[in-house]
Amino acid sequence: MNQRDVRSWCRVAHLTTVHHPFDPRIFHKQLASLRDAGFDAHLVAPHERTERVHGIPIHGLPRPQNRAHRLALQPRVFRTARALNAALYHIHDPELLPLAGLLKTRTGAQVVYDMHENYRSKGAMLGRFLRALERWAFRWVDHVLIAEQSYRAIVEDHAVPHTYIPNYVRPIGEEHPPPPVEIREPPTRLLYTGTLSDSRGLGTMIDLAARIRRADRPETITLVGICRYPTQRARTEKQIRRGGLGAVVDRVGWDAYVRPSAMPPHYRRADVGLALCEPHPNHVGSIPTKFYEYLHYGLPLICSDIPLWRRFVERHGCGAVVPPGDPAAVLDVLDEWQAHPERYRRCAENAREAASQYRWGPIGERFARLCRHVLPDNMPETLTTESR
Structure with missing residues (x-):
């Protein structure tokens, strides 16, 4: 198997049209953890250009102004994601779940869905619609990540495999705790x-x-x-x-x-x-x-x-x-x-x-192990050796 094949088997593409490309959970925690674990991690997100940042390729999309613009972007998201030929697509927005289902059908890739928002905040009708969309997708999504323990009841009703990946802290450029500082009195x-x-x-x-x-x-x-x-x-x-x-x-x-x-x-x-x-x-x-x-x-x-x-x-x-x-x-x-x-x-x-x-460290390791587990059984052993 050549190096191009190895990369495609360990390629994970994160897709979002809602979140900022440097969203802490997506870019600085999940994608960085995959990169550090030897995955070929990509991001498809609204960004002014296509570029590589901290070793992570960002495939830029036009920045949408509203939900209608985001929905209009979906054909471009699909083409970009399809061209990546990833082994796993990681979805961050419920409105991208139908697109993810199409990717799964066309490519045979695995799909992970990241549930990190309570959509009751979107209003009664829209919130119910988004939750219904998620429940429909649970029939074929391979794994769900939940950012809060309170979301567990939503996925347990559907017997979908799920893992708790909390949003613990990973300060940028400060992997270790900052040194203790003198406590100022009074606090102002x-x-x-x-x-x-x-x-x-x-x-x-x-x-x-x-x-x-x-x-x-x-x-x-x-x-x-x-x-x-x-x-x-x-x-x-x-x-x-x-x-x-x-x-x-x-x-x-x-x-x-x-x-x-x-x-x-x-x-x-x-x-x-x-x-x-x-x-x-x-x-x-x-x-x-x-x-x-x-x-x-x-x-x-x-x-x-x-x-x-x-x-x-x-x-x-x-x-x-x-x-x-x-x-x-x-x-x-x-x-x-x-x-x-x-x-x-x-x-x-x-x-x-x-x-x-x-701290994010142990959670990042759990996340990388999960992605390795979700990837197809015939993934080459070289993912854990020469591809790192």
């Missing part, structure tokens, strides 16, 4: 990372900033992430201008995606990690990835009092929970930590200690 630098929206606590954080400004308190809030909703961006910008909050709120990204490689300096400068989300269906059954990232940098959490989140914080003793939408309660926590700095210090130490449980 608050940080939020991730997509910004009202359901993710944007309004609550702006109200918090206004209270800080009116009371002439020392705290600042750094918001690192993109807000994809122009109406919410415009309203927030107006609030910041009218309230004179520019000295309190620092926005990084805001109307543009922030690459994971740009995140570490913001974590290192912070004292506290915020997650003041509303009790939305897409939040109540999931542990936010930002929790793991905050812990990695030794940041105590202040998060909404959602039962799953409360259990996480109490189990690790790494922060405090507050009622959703209650900025005054956040200030109460900060006042307590400032009055009793040993409590803040204990939360920071506990956060750093808990972080070791939530």
Whole structure:
């Protein structure tokens, strides 16, 4: 068997039209783990050009503006994916499942589906449709990855093989924990990372900033992430201008995606990690990835009092929970930590200690083993030797 045949047998193509090409779960965790394990890993995703980044070929697609544009891209996605002649296609969007079924029929390849979103957040009708689409595809999908334990009931009803691949932390360029830093007292630098929206606590954080400004308190809030909703961006910008909050709120990204490689300096400068989300269906059954990232940098959490989140914080003793939408309660926590700095210090130490449980390394190895297992039985042995 020649080297070209070996590559085709160990080729895995990840397909998405929804996610950013450098999405942490897709690019920096899953694809990087496959590359490191010797697979010929490719990505087909919206990107301005076709190029190789960190040894991973990205096959660029036009950047769609809405769902209709994404659906119109599917013929091009199919042609690009078909030309790769991969042994395994890894699908990240439910709307690509019919396309994946066609790829499976035409090529005989295996199909893995990655379930990492609760589609109830899309509205009742669309959410039901997407879940129905998934259930239809479970009849022929070879394996399902679930990012949250709460998704297990969805797949167990259909007896589809599935594996839990949580979104644990793999900081870019920092494979090992950062060195311990001197814990600053009192904690005043608050940080939020991730997509910004009202359901993710944007309004609550702006109200918090206004209270800080009116009371002439020392705290600042750094918001690192993109807000994809122009109406919410415009309203927030107006609030910041009218309230004179520019000295309190620092926005990084805001109307543009922030690459994971740009995140570490913001974590290192912070004292506290915020997650003041509303009790939305897409939040109540999931542990936010930002929790793991905050812990990695030794940041105590202040998060909404959602039962799953409360259990996480109490189990690790790494922060405090507050009622959703209650900025005054956040200030109460900060006042307590400032009055009793040993409590803040204990939360920071506990956060750093808990972080070791939530690192991507072992999960990446599990993911690579799974892909090896899913690949056809007649895969050549050279995958584990000369092709690495």
